[in-house]
Amino acid sequence: MSPFQIIKSARLTEKGSIQSDLFNRYTVVADRRASKIQIRQAVEELFKVRVTEVRTMNVRGKKRRQRTHQAGKSPDWKKAIVTLKEGDQIVLT
Helix, strand or coil, X not given: CCHHHHEXXXXXXXXXXXXXXXXXXXXXXXXXXXXXXXXXXXXXXHHCCCEEEEEEEEECCCEECCCCCCCEECCCEEEEEEEECCCCCCCCC
């Protein structure tokens, strides 16, 4: 898989911005089939930074209630929290 297929997007949340300021950690949405090593290589190639640690978790999608007989569900996704080397940073705007 290419790095663009592995890293789908970067999550910009209030908790994530606090983590990036204090601990130099960033949250990205990764492909569900990607391993930690593949995520590390993709982040290093896309953002030109050095990664020291990758933590991953599979997030289940929420069930959505509709006013019809059809039940909905948001998709499952993989969250990766990436810790960068001291001095490196990713600019998210």
